[in-house]
Amino acid sequence: MNLNRYMNLTLLELNELIYCVSTGINKGQLVNKAVAQKLLTKLQKELLKRNAEIDRLMDAEANAVQRWG
Helix, strand or coil: CCCCHHHCCCCHHHHHHHHHHHHHHHCCCHHHHHHHHCCCCHHHHHHHHHHHHHHHHHHHHHHHHHCCC
């Protein structure tokens, strides 16, 4: 499931969710740790995917600047 279809989260918000879920897994007593771990994995994959897209766009921009000045 892609969170972008349902929520328009910024990178900062996505990172905050990752932090909160991680903290819940490590320190929480009222957390379903199995579900939280699956959610954490999905959130991390989404963040990695977005970062890869940003890297791709930045590389394309850098190449265009080098090519066209």
